[in-house]
Amino acid sequence: MSTTELTREDLATVSPAWWAAGLLTVVLLAVTFAVEPGLFIDQAIGGLVYGMVLVLVTLGLSLILGLMGIVNFAHGAFFMLGAYISYSVVVTLGLPFWAALILAPLIVGVVGVVLEITVLRYLYDSDPIVSLLATFGLTMMIEEVIRAYWGTAPLEISRPSVLTRGTDLGVTTVPTYRLFLVGVAVITIAAVYLLISRTDFGLTIRAGVQDGEMTEFVGVNLPIRFTAMFFLGAALAGFAGVLYSAETGMRTTMGETFVILAFVVVVVGGIGSLFGSVVSGILIGVSAYLTPVVLSALAEVTNQPWLALQIRNLVPYLVMILILLYRPRGLFGEEGFLE
Amino acid sequence: MSGNNTWDTVDRRTVLRAAGAAGIGGLAGCLGGGGDEGGANDLTVGVATSLSGPFSVFGQAALDGAMLAVEDLEEELGVSITVEDGDTQLDPQTGVSQLQRMVTEADADFTMGAVSSSAAQAMASWANENEVIYMPTGAHGDGLTGEACGPYSFRPTASNSMLAASIGSEMAESADSWYLLYSDYAWGQTAQSAVSRILEEQGKEVVGRSATPFPADDYSPYLNEADNSDADGIGMLIAGLDLRKASNQLVSQGMQGDYTLAMHQLEDAVFWGLDRESAGILDSAGQVWGPAVDTDASVDFCERVAESSNTDPYVRHFLGYLSMDQAVRAAVRADSTNADDMRGALEGHEVSSMAADIKGGDSGMYWREGDHQLIQPTYTVEAMDVETMSEDPYKRWFQTVNTFDGDDVARPVSETGCSM
Numbered sequence: 001m002s003t004t005e006l007t008r009e010d011l012a013t014v015s016p017a018w019w020a021a022g023l024l025t026v027v028l029l030a031v032t033f034a035v036e037p038g039l040f041i042d043q044a045i046g047g048l049v050y051g052m053v054l055v056l057v058t059l060g061l062s063l064i065l066g067l068m069g070i071v072n073f074a075h076g077a078f079f080m081l082g083a084y085i086s087y088s089v090v091v092t093l094g095l096p097f098w099a100a101l102i103l104a105p106l107i108v109g110v111v112g113v114v115l116e117i118t119v120l121r122y123l124y125d126s127d128p129i130v131s132l133l134a135t136f137g138l139t140m141m142i143e144e145v146i147r148a149y150w151g152t153a154p155l156e157i158s159r160p161s162v163l164t165r166g167t168d169l170g171v172t173t174v175p176t177y178r179l180f181l182v183g184v185a186v187i188t189i190a191a192v193y194l195l196i197s198r199t200d201f202g203l204t205i206r207a208g209v210q211d212g213e214m215t216e217f218v219g220v221n222l223p224i225r226f227t228a229m230f231f232l233g234a235a236l237a238g239f240a241g242v243l244y245s246a247e248t249g250m251r252t253t254m255g256e257t258f259v260i261l262a263f264v265v266v267v268v269g270g271i272g273s274l275f276g277s278v279v280s281g282i283l284i285g286v287s288a289y290l291t292p293v294v295l296s297a298l299a300e301v302t303n304q305p306w307l308a309l310q311i312r313n314l315v316p317y318l319v320m321i322l323i324l325l326y327r328p329r330g331l332f333g334e335e336g337f338l339e
Numbered sequence: 340m341s342g343n344n345t346w347d348t349v350d351r352r353t354v355l356r357a358a359g360a361a362g363i364g365g366l367a368g369c370l371g372g373g374g375d376e377g378g379a380n381d382l383t384v385g386v387a388t389s390l391s392g393p394f395s396v397f398g399q400a401a402l403d404g405a406m407l408a409v410e411d412l413e414e415e416l417g418v419s420i421t422v423e424d425g426d427t428q429l430d431p432q433t434g435v436s437q438l439q440r441m442v443t444e445a446d447a448d449f450t451m452g453a454v455s456s457s458a459a460q461a462m463a464s465w466a467n468e469n470e471v472i473y474m475p476t477g478a479h480g481d482g483l484t485g486e487a488c489g490p491y492s493f494r495p496t497a498s499n500s501m502l503a504a505s506i507g508s509e510m511a512e513s514a515d516s517w518y519l520l521y522s523d524y525a526w527g528q529t530a531q532s533a534v535s536r537i538l539e540e541q542g543k544e545v546v547g548r549s550a551t552p553f554p555a556d557d558y559s560p561y562l563n564e565a566d567n568s569d570a571d572g573i574g575m576l577i578a579g580l581d582l583r584k585a586s587n588q589l590v591s592q593g594m595q596g597d598y599t600l601a602m603h604q605l606e607d608a609v610f611w612g613l614d615r616e617s618a619g620i621l622d623s624a625g626q627v628w629g630p631a632v633d634t635d636a637s638v639d640f641c642e643r644v645a646e647s648s649n650t651d652p653y654v655r656h657f658l659g660y661l662s663m664d665q666a667v668r669a670a671v672r673a674d675s676t677n678a679d680d681m682r683g684a685l686e687g688h689e690v691s692s693m694a695a696d697i698k699g700g701d702s703g704m705y706w707r708e709g710d711h712q713l714i715q716p717t718y719t720v721e722a723m724d725v726e727t728m729s730e731d732p733y734k735r736w737f738q739t740v741n742t743f744d745g746d747d748v749a750r751p752v753s754e755t756g757c758s759m
Contacts, residue, residue, distance in 0.1 A: 038566075038567045042563040043563055047560075151391075152390075152391030152392060152395055153391070153395040153396055154393055154395070161614075164587075164591065165591060166591050166592050168593065172563075173593040173594075174592070175588060175591030177591060178559075178591075248556040248557075253392075254556075289560050293564075310549075313552060
């Protein structure tokens with residue numbers, strides 16, 4: 001996986017129209033800050049935190065897609081499975097939330113391994129569309145298992161009481177649990193980055209993706225490494241499911257909701273770039289929170305109430321359209337990767 | 340059901356069945372009243388409600404309450420009642436399909452159910468078009484007894500505007516300016532409209548509104564907007580268990596002490612997922628019914644629900660009971676399940692059954708002829724002190740503050756927009 005592909009040469013080729021668009025964005029943000037300073041700060045910080053949550057949810061998908069070239073549509077199902085398993089761990093078994101945070105990802109990882117060995121291993125040399133279709137089928141199977149076992153009613157678990165209140169940051173108060181998520185996301189991203197860039201394991205995986213035959217020729221057992229990587233990706237999805245559902249509860253549509261958003265984050269960041277996913281998640285989170293405020297401020301300044309559009313849920317997709325118009329491979333995508 | 344059929348009803352139901360078999364609906368209007376006229380001893384009742392998805396907790400509780408009513412009615416009236424249930428999910432078209440299936444395939448004599456106002460409106464429209472009695476058990480959107488009213492749909496629960504009027508004066512007394520968060524679909528939109536109207540009539544200001552998606556996971560951006568609006572109070576017009584999420588996030592953002600918080604329609608179950616201290620964040624809340632009603636009949640009903648249902652008693656159990664009670668009694672009074680006969684038995688009828696005793700209040704309940712709204716008492720409630728909240732034999736966390744006569748809080752028929 002690459003780190004940064006956006007270079008000075010790229011910036012030098014940016015058209016005047018895009019520079020104008022950038023300048024306009026800065027002006028709009030400045031106007032918004034002048035009109036609604038308190039709300040601007042609240043939403044900017046809230047968006048930053050939400051963006052890190054998106055990064056956490058996306059990490060497993062980005063890893064499997066970026067390193068293994070598998071379009072893992074089952075990521076959302078793994079995410080949801082982690083959430084529901086945490087319910088069983090906490091409510092049925094009576095264990096604490098912290099136990100669910102360890103056990104659920106491990107179980108989801110094992111499910112991922114089973115699926116990798118029985119289905120995906122045979123598809124590594126196929127077109128990405130084949131793995132997408134296969135994982136789409138797996139998604140439906142996992143979702144039906146969840147419906148059959150846990151039912152369709154929304155479920156929820158209690159968070160540790162220390163994480164249920166707010167933390168005063170001076171300019172605004174942010175839910176302590178979300179700050180906890182940000183901390184966990186930062187640690188997880190750092191750990192994954194070190195694993196893939198600084199260890200023999202990561203090196204051999206990357207080598208195997210580029211030239212599997214040569215990598216195996218020098219004695220690397222690639223299948224077991226790919227299986228381990230899929231375990232990691234699935235476990236990360238389950239891990240994110242546990243963390244996210246502890247705040248929002250579990251419902252049977254949470255997987256499909258988030259897999260789409262996760263793909264948007266990966267595509268905007270650039271497929272194959274872990275760093276791109278981080279930037280993209282934050283960009284989308286902040287944009288989703290700030291865009292309605294900007295439009296509201298613009299409506300107030302221009303005295304045109306119709307401008308105050310409630311388009312928060314559209315923002316991720318608008319960001320994706322804008323970024324892809326300028327840079328079809330995403331912000332930090334590798335040239336030729338899955339193109 | 341057994342009995343003799345008239346020509347027009349035989350034709351209508353035959354056409355409906357044929358339409359159902361052919362996969363088309365809405366063909367049977369103008370062919371005469373639905374149901375049969377030959378007595379009401381063996382009844383099949385279609386209950387189509389949310390049994391999956393974000394409202395499933397509400398739908399299942401209503402079904403549980405309806406089954407308690409079946410027990411009572413069979414014992415008291417000597418009738419035999421078969422309940423045909425179905426899942427509407429959160430989808431109006433699924434709701435319509437379920438009603439169609441119940442009437443055409445399961446021979447349901449009359450129907451009830453739905454939690455979502457959007458689903459209920461679609462189902463009511465189908466029932467009115469096809470001359471089938473339908474009670475939107477738990478849908479509060481004003482449209483059902485307003486622009487979308489119809490000759491064969493009867494709403495047993497209070498409307499949004501009735502509940503808004505109930506807490507309006509308390510909201511007006513407690514804060515001069517309000518910010519409203521509302522779920523962005525029929526129920527939330529009419530709730531926002533009703534609460535805004537009540538507040539502005541009392542000279543108060545609504546400084547801002549945020550339409551929130553439903554269901555949603557993240558209420559933080561909307562709470563931030565409310566927090567920066569300079570409002571003194573926040574109206575939380577958020578549907579279902581999402582109110583719990585929003586309340587949780589409000590507490591997490593440390594906002595609960597800074598504002599007067601109000602909700603026009605409180606359902607106890609929404610707050611059972613919070614800790615007891617957090618459950619008391621609402622300063623003012625309207626309610627159709629709840630365990631806070633402490634009549635003997637209400638307490639007995641709560642104890643029965645606690646024994647038979649997976650959830651502690653709350654308003655959805657009562658609404659299921661009330662719907663079944665009223666529909667079956669109307670059929671028995673009319674000695675027919677013909678839709679026109681049942682309509683005649685319901686319009687203007689004053690409720691005197693066990694359902695009225697459970698409901699409490701002194702003003703009684705009656706079916707208003709002009710819009711088919713069950714005029715009934717409403718309540719405002721507040722959280723009890725944490726030490727006095729009880730869990731056994733069922734949860735009782737709220738207590739009644741005020742009781743309102745139905746006629747005092749319901750809009751006149753002339754203002755509802757209903758014409759039949």
